[in-house]
Amino acid sequence: MNAPFSPAPADALRSALAGLLDGLPPKQAAQAVDRLIANYRGRTPTDAPILRDRSDVAAYAAYRMPATFEAVRAALAGLADAAPEWSPGSHVDVGGGTGAATWAVSATWESGRPVTVLDWAEPALTLGRELAAANPLLAEVDWRRSRIGSALSIESADLVTISYVLGELTEADRGSVVAAAARAAQAVVVIEPGTPDGYARVLAARDALLAAGFSIAAPCPHDGACPIEPGADWCHFSARVSRSSLHRKVKGGSLPYEDEKFSYVAAARFPVSPVAARVTRRPQIRKGQVLLDLCTRDSGLARATVTKRHGALYREARDVDWGDPWVQGD
Template sequence: MNVPVRPAETLRDALAALLDGLPSRQAAQAVDRLIANYRGATPTDTPILRDRADVAAYAAYRMPATFEATHSALEAFAQAVPEWAPGSHIDVGGGTGAATWAVTATWPGERSVTVLDWAEPALALGREIAAANPALRAVRWQRSRIGSALTIESTDLVTVSYVLNELTAPDRAALIDAAATAAQAVVIVEPGTPAGYTRIIEARDRLITAGFHIAAPCPHSAACPIVPGTDWCHFSARVSRSSLHRQVKGGSLAYEDEKFAYVAATRLPVSPAPSRVVRKPQIRKGQVLLDLCETDPSLRRVTITKRHGDMYKAARDADWGDPWPPDTRD
């Protein structure tokens, strides 16, 4: 009997096997350096991942979080284009391939997949980890410099996860333009920081200029209603952590919350959410406060009380990042 592959669980098991036997101090030192690079600026001519120890530490530290954040973004995109599934996928700057796992979790089954990255150790380890996922066994792992000279073959979907921070502004612009030229759909994920949000807005603007429609998170393709410098749009994904993962990261909790910003855009017709919950709902006695980004475009806080009946129950179940009212499409 064929047992369905659950990408999140399979990925956690593969990472646990990968880290078995790796000296914890060596992994922790690599993680410290990776955190510094992740939070700072990295020259475009210096790959962050230098050897297998770096890659193993990266996989333990970042891959589960990248998977969950990208999966959340892809799920929101899939809700806006429910009749479509990508037949081909290129993951730009994909490293060990977390976004490819997220795509298989969103749209099960095999497809043509290429991962582009300039760090050969990351590609090699990504290939090794992907052996656990039948949908990824035929992936092309291709070494390529991510910058202004990058060419992207024609494809249905391009993902760019936690990459823009590593690039100069001209290289970021060139990458977005290349993705827009090559793909029917582009999904970009960045850290949920003010700087990450700024990079997402820059990418969003370029995609709109290229003729794309915004599928998520925004319920519109107009300008973002947030006044620059006053706030930033971001979301949160819960990440389960194995005991080995907690050991490498120096934490004790069984989970962490990954804050991320994203844009999902396409040339396809879209049915975006009527509005989206852009902050954690505030549940109070007899009422729920929801901060919404609406189609107008505008930002508005609404109060849902018990008098709203079923809508109140739905509001109590609503999560940060959900469409509102709840999406009832299959």
């Protein structure tokens, strides 16, 4: 994806998180992380906030904010690629917690804007406000406590993000939240974990946004039905996340990075130009050839085999990544 991106917000976020777990026993942080991971995988719909206290919020921010930031940024890049002349003048982040999506928006469109973060966990909002002080582009954020469900009211905004929150809700509340976003926004981006369940929630949101008159900007090359056979596979992507020493302290692990799997849809009421084809799996690089699994505008799911005899196209194929557009796909 080739949307503009500045490393400054990512660096500022890492710096803001650096001292977050000072004084919090590692065992307590690890236990909180384990419980939060189970919930954020979407298997525990609830009508109560998942982030209950400062310890929960600190553990969540340390372990999840960098990954959420990268996944949301990648999804926003898909929208930015499809509408390169557009940028949001206002932003509402539904279920935004400690504000990872607001950081990602500031990394994608480098200007300040009025932002409202809605969440039902006051400790998350409090910590989000503290972290945002490190980012000048987040000076106009209203951290507002709000129940996320059927009674949700969203003020009109250019962009509404709903990231890693639908899995916390009942099916009825998911529909209500997406409908509220569709009524309020010019563009809606929904991000969920890259699991079959997360993809199913994204697919339902996609259908609802299309029914509300939106056009799909990304990742799909079209507004038609998803060509994946239900139950056979699921659409998801991967974002590389640098692990800090803080991250390893919370959850362990020897690698300096991890890959965050996510599913998403970006949709808009204004004209967008989706890619002709998108790489839907990690490319398979073999001797003298590259195999690309694609979702295409005209042919649905397809595989492209690019060999050395294709010259420049082969060199391009070797550099393409999972989730990238493939300009030769049409």
